[in-house]
Amino acid sequence: MLALTRKKGEALVLNNNIEVTILEIRGDQVKIGVSAPKEVPIYRKEVYLQIQKENEESSNADNMELLKNMF
Secondary structure (H helix, E strand, O other), X not given: OOOOOOOOOOEEEEOOOEEEEEEEEEOOEXXXXXXXXXXXXXXXXXXXXXXXXXXXXXXXXXXXXXXXXXX
């Protein structure tokens, strides 16, 4: 993991087309802004993990249905 220090108003650039800007720092919370092309999905990590879990469960359910239909 790369750890960077940024101040309010400062930014970093990822992959030449995604910019992450520090908008506000209040206590132990940091508000960030992300500018990216519309085709780049952006999720909070907990939401991303939930989507991955649901996709895996759906895939497993689909595979079980295929197996049932084979017999």
